[in-house]
Amino acid sequence: MNQPSTEIGSVVIRAAGLEAGYGDRLALEGITLEVGPGELVAVVGPNGSGKSTLLKVLAGLLRPRAGKITVFDAAPGKRPQRVAFLSQAESVEWSFPVSVWDVVLMGRYSRIGWFRRPGAMDVAAVHRALEQVGMRDLAQRQVGELSGGQQRRAFLARALAQEPDLYLLDEPVTGVDMATEEELMAVLVDECKRGKTVLASTHDLASVAVHFSRAIWLNRRLVADGPASLVRDAAVLRATYGGHLIEVSNGVLLVDDPHDRQEKGMAHHD
Amino acid sequence: MIDFFLSPLAYGFMQRALIASVLVGGITALVGVYVVLKGLAFMGDAISHAAFPGVVIAFMLKTSIYYGAVLAAVGTAIGIAWVGQHKQVRLDTAIGVLFAGTFAFGVLLMSTIKGYVGDLFSFLFGNVLAVSNTDLVVLGVLGGAIVLTLVAVYKELLFATFDPLGAQAAGLPVAALEYGLLTLIALTIAISIQVVGIILVVAMLVTPAATAQQLTVRFNRLLILAAALSVAESVVGLYISYYGNWASGATIVLVQTAGFGLVMLFGQRAGILRRRAG
Numbered sequence: 001m002n003q004p005s006t007e008i009g010s011v012v013i014r015a016a017g018l019e020a021g022y023g024d025r026l027a028l029e030g031i032t033l034e035v036g037p038g039e040l041v042a043v044v045g046p047n048g049s050g051k052s053t054l055l056k057v058l059a060g061l062l063r064p065r066a067g068k069i070t071v072f073d074a075a076p077g078k079r080p081q082r083v084a085f086l087s088q089a090e091s092v093e094w095s096f097p098v099s100v101w102d103v104v105l106m107g108r109y110s111r112i113g114w115f116r117r118p119g120a121m122d123v124a125a126v127h128r129a130l131e132q133v134g135m136r137d138l139a140q141r142q143v144g145e146l147s148g149g150q151q152r153r154a155f156l157a158r159a160l161a162q163e164p165d166l167y168l169l170d171e172p173v174t175g176v177d178m179a180t181e182e183e184l185m186a187v188l189v190d191e192c193k194r195g196k197t198v199l200a201s202t203h204d205l206a207s208v209a210v211h212f213s214r215a216i217w218l219n220r221r222l223v224a225d226g227p228a229s230l231v232r233d234a235a236v237l238r239a240t241y242g243g244h245l246i247e248v249s250n251g252v253l254l255v256d257d258p259h260d261r262q263e264k265g266m267a268h269h270d
Numbered sequence: 271m272i273d274f275f276l277s278p279l280a281y282g283f284m285q286r287a288l289i290a291s292v293l294v295g296g297i298t299a300l301v302g303v304y305v306v307l308k309g310l311a312f313m314g315d316a317i318s319h320a321a322f323p324g325v326v327i328a329f330m331l332k333t334s335i336y337y338g339a340v341l342a343a344v345g346t347a348i349g350i351a352w353v354g355q356h357k358q359v360r361l362d363t364a365i366g367v368l369f370a371g372t373f374a375f376g377v378l379l380m381s382t383i384k385g386y387v388g389d390l391f392s393f394l395f396g397n398v399l400a401v402s403n404t405d406l407v408v409l410g411v412l413g414g415a416i417v418l419t420l421v422a423v424y425k426e427l428l429f430a431t432f433d434p435l436g437a438q439a440a441g442l443p444v445a446a447l448e449y450g451l452l453t454l455i456a457l458t459i460a461i462s463i464q465v466v467g468i469i470l471v472v473a474m475l476v477t478p479a480a481t482a483q484q485l486t487v488r489f490n491r492l493l494i495l496a497a498a499l500s501v502a503e504s505v506v507g508l509y510i511s512y513y514g515n516w517a518s519g520a521t522i523v524l525v526q527t528a529g530f531g532l533v534m535l536f537g538q539r540a541g542i543l544r545r546r547a548g
């Protein structure tokens with residue numbers, strides 16, 4: 001489904017002077033950013049730093065207050081087929097009577113279109129996505145019966161089934177165990193090799209250095225934007241995490257950033 | 271035994287009552303699945319009570335009560351949805367205010383009519399035995415439109431109900447779907463008033479759907495099961511009310527309530543007795 005605008009050298013996301021917030025609260029300001037095809041970008045910062053806000057603006061779910069922003073050369077939200085969004089888990093009613101298969105199939109809806117039923121291509125895409133996240137055996141399971149990690153995998157499969165060109169993932173691997181995290185990151189790396197772009201927020205700084213090629217450091221403002229190896233730069237960590245930082249001897253910095261909102265996910269490992 | 275079912279059908283009013291019960295039972299259950307899943311029971315109650323002044327005005331103007339019921343119910347549903355999208359007050363507070371206010375207005379209007387007690391009773395509690403041929407046509411047309419709409423936007427409505435944020439990101443007009451669903455709920459309530467009345471209609475929306483919810487975890491089966499249960503319960507209720515000479519709407523609702531109680535006790539998913547045994 002690669003269209004001309006995803007060729008190497010073109011720009012997927014372009015933001016200049018972006019400002020966004022909720023009510024009286026400004027969550028993001030002065031964000032200027034360019035992301036190209038094939039990039040695997042970590043969005044890093046403490047709670048309340050604007051990670052989710054940035055992803056929501058890019059997905060077209062929150063209108064920016066100021067600044068210019070385009071996704072595939074259009075306003076955010078204008079290319080729903082090409083952009084997949086994975087929200088933090090809390091927004092879904094888990095007791096809802098849908099199976100894993102139903103959820104993954106929802107990823108195809110924007111391609112299927114109104115008043116039409118899923119076809120053979122859609123069924124094949126759902127099979128492929130379930131295979132990629134290792135959930136074939138659980139396809140008929142009701143979503144509420146899954147562990148927290150399995151729920152994350154099911155929603156990632158929904159994004160994969162959509163076959164988008166840009167993935168906007170809010171904490172895709174929070175709450176999954178180490179082995180699953182490795183598997184899912186490998187899937188995302190594969191997608192990037194095929195020219196897809198991935199923006200994923202994360203709390204896991206160790207994983208940033210290992211898996212990502214680039215990291216965006218947020219603390220309401222854009223603190224730093226560069227190679228993932230910046231995770232070893234004390235100045236960047238200080239500027240991003242401020243008071244959440246504990247300095248230990250021998251130049252070791254500890255980041256104390258509890259992500260309490262993800263407790264459910266943490267409690268139910270696969 | 272066969273005579274037990276056939277002999278009441280010798281009467282035209284009973285034939286019409288049977289058709290009306292089947293239609294209303296099926297439609298309320300289908301729409302009711304969304305009401306239960308979205309937690310809109312209180313909203314449904316408010317819409318039906320708000321339909322009351324519409325019904326009374328239509329009655330005073332000597333026109334079909336459906337006109338008044340449809341206008342008042344749909345207007346209230348859209349008004350509540352608007353408040354929900356522009357949160358100035360909490361939604362349940364807004365519903366509470368509208369609910370009592372509009373109903374009081376209906377009571378006030380009703381009290382200006384001389385000798386109103388008999389009609390008041392049938393508006394509040396329904397009278398399926400008084401369904402006319404015209405009523406059946408309205409029921410068939412509006413009911414058919416409601417079911418066709420639910421079938422046409424089946425997958426979009428499922429997505430938007432389960433995961434509104436995800437549906438919006440996927441490009442679905444979530445707000446429009448929300449207004450549309452509330453309009454369907456309001457229409458369903460309006461066409462059900464003749465059968466079960468304003469006070470009891472919420473039970474037909476909620477009870478069969480809640481019963482079916484205890485029996486399946488698949489959305490498509492939930493819709494079919496809720497509709498089948500509700501139709502069967504409505505027919506059983508109608509016959510019991512005929513032979514017992516009891517209020518028909520109340521009897522249908524009580525049969526549905528009994529069905530819910532049985533499933534709570536013996537059902538596979540939530541059965542209290544089964545859980546203890548297991």
